[in-house]
Amino acid sequence: MLSTSWLPWKQVLQRHPKHTKFGQEKMYNLYPLHCTEILSEFELEIGVVQSTISSSYLFDTYIRRCFSSTVDSSAVLVNLILVTAIDPGIIPRSTEQQSSVEDIGSSSKKVTVNGVELKLKYCRICRIFRPPRSCHCAVCDNCVENFDHHCPWIGQCIALRNYRFYLTFLITALVLFVYIFGFSCRRIGERMSESGVGLFGILRSFPETMTLTLFSFAAIWFLGCLAIFHSYLTAINQTAYENFRNQYEGSPNPYDKGIIRNIKEVLFAPLPPSRVDFRAEAMPRWNREDHENPPHWLSI
Ligand SMILES: [Zn+2]
Ligand SMILES: [Zn+2]
Structure with a gap:
């Protein structure tokens, strides 16, 4: 048996009673991302952190450790860590072996939310009727409550429990890059007047200043569009997933209660507790045919 504390936290534990060579106790299956997916998402995530830190550090050297940029850099990093580190709202899979769609008899149910009828779909992988607004994330391989989207840059689902940190991350990062861009432009202007050279002369003499300026300009556009879009979604109480699918095109949004x-509700309501016990004992998943030959590292 393994303790899950060392495993990638994103792996979800599911309990299935079964008999194996490891005993007749209740065991857990893991539904992890593939290693390559974990690595590529981890690399992207590290890239986001590195670019934020290096830009703010480079910028700090220009303005001699300006207090406000340090505070904003810290806010960006804290929110980034919160978005990635907390459970986004994973719905545990059903533990009942018989709860297949054939047993249940229908692949959809209807519920009424604030007078609007919504259809609940059955998830064959998780063996549950998904609650309204939830969706099965193909990357994380879990049903997630209030699913917004899976962010490949952060390597995490953005959903019920981490959406507010995501939005705060976007806004603080946007403020940071506007700040960096503004001071970089000022610095370029100062150097041009000091040295009497043009823009191409600055590019030759101070390439790092120009690089930082162009990078922060691109980041402002990217983060600005995202921050505006998600602020709009927050104001109308829609997820990006619902918006892209035009979910409420023919009927009113039952969750819209005014700006x-x-x-x-979206940003300040108390967060519900996580439904997943990440400290439970776990068994890694491998092919059933390989049960007789479990991975060598299982004995660690
Ligand atoms: Zn599912
Ligand atoms: Zn996901």
């Missing part, structure tokens, strides 16, 4: 109440 102020929507913002309060």
Whole structure:
């Protein structure tokens, strides 16, 4: 048996009673990302952190450790860590072996939310009827509550429990890059007047200043569009997934309670506790045919 504390936290534990050579106790299956997926997402995530830190550090050297940029850099990193580190709202899979769609008899149910009828779909992988607004993330291989999207840059689902940190991350990062861009432009202007050279002369003499300026300009566009889009979604209480699918095209959005109440609900309502016990004992998943030959590292 393995303790899950060392495993990638994103792996979800599911309990299935079964008999194996490891005993007749209740065991857990893991539904992990493939190693390559974990690595590529991890690399992207490290890239985001590195670019944020290096830009802010390079920028700090220009303005001699300006207090406000350090505070904003810290806010960006804290929110980035929160988005990636907390459970986004994973719905544990059903533990009942018989709960297949054939046993249940229908692949959909209907519920009424604030007077609007919504269809609940059955997830064959998780063996559950998904609650309204949830979706099965193909990358994480879990059903997630209030699914917004899976962010490949951060390597995490953005959903019920981490959406507010994601939005705060976007806004603080946007402020940081606007700040960097503004001071970089000022610095370029100062150097041009000091040395009397043009823009191409600055590019030759101070390539790092030009690189930082162009990088922060691109980041402002990228983060600005995302921050505006997600602020709009927050105001109308929709997820990006619902918006892209035009979910409420033919009917009113039952979750829309007006801008102020929507913002309060999305950003300030108490977070529900995680449904997943990440400290439970776990068995890694491998092919059933390989049960007789489990991975060598299992005995560690
Ligand atoms: Zn599912
Ligand atoms: Zn995901």
